[in-house]
Amino acid sequence: MGTDKKYIIDTSAILSGKINISQPDYIYADSVIEEIKTGSLEKILDSANIDIRNPDRKYVNMASEAAMKTGDYSVLSKTDIDVLALGIEYNGIIITDDYAIQNVAMYCGVEYAGSGIDPIKKNIVWKYRCSGCHRIYDKYMExxxxxxxxVKRYSRK
Ligand SMILES: [Zn+2]
Structure with missing residues (x-):
């Protein structure tokens, strides 16, 4: 992904396991991270140095209005709206597998892509590193x- 654009990563894209969550040009809505933390996947975020932002209220309102116009509002969560708002605010590319989010993004003229076609995934080689002695393992162990x-997962390109 060799552009200067920011990529706004939604919950479905994180859960897909197909993206390298610590890419420096990826940003995350605060509410997306909260959603992950209340699930059982908190540990996938543990070792990542990630960029978490709260969308400006103005863009949240724009995203909400767009979702009402496309008819997607009723199926979108507050988190989904935040993802869309960040996409508008940063003129970024939203990475999501949620069709409703994609539909509203398209309506707003915001670029989007599914996590499954993220070209980054081809380059990821997951390794596991001990947080104490820093030994590296090929297989996950707790x-x-x-x-x-x-032991935590990290990617080595
Ligand atoms: Zn160790």
Whole structure:
């Protein structure tokens, strides 16, 4: 993804496991991160240095109005609206597998792509690194057998 555009990543794209969540040009709505944290997937965010932002109210209103016009508003959550608002605010590209979000994005003239066609995924090689002794493992394990600290996933290109 060699542009200067920001990519706004929605919950479905994170959950797809197909994107490298710590890409520097990816940004996340605060509410998306809260949604992930209340689920069981908090640990996938643990090791990532990610850019979390709250959309400006003005853009939240724009996204809401657009969703009402397309008829998608009733199926969109507050989080979905935040993702759309960030897409408008940063003139970014929304990464989502949610068709309702894609539909509203299109209406707003915001670019979007599904996580499944994210070209980044081809380059990801997941490795696992101990948070204590920093040993690297090819396979996931919860606890480092050497030092007993937790092992976290990271990507090496
Ligand atoms: Zn260790």
């Amino acid at each position: 606890i480092c057998p050497i030092c007993g600290h937790t």
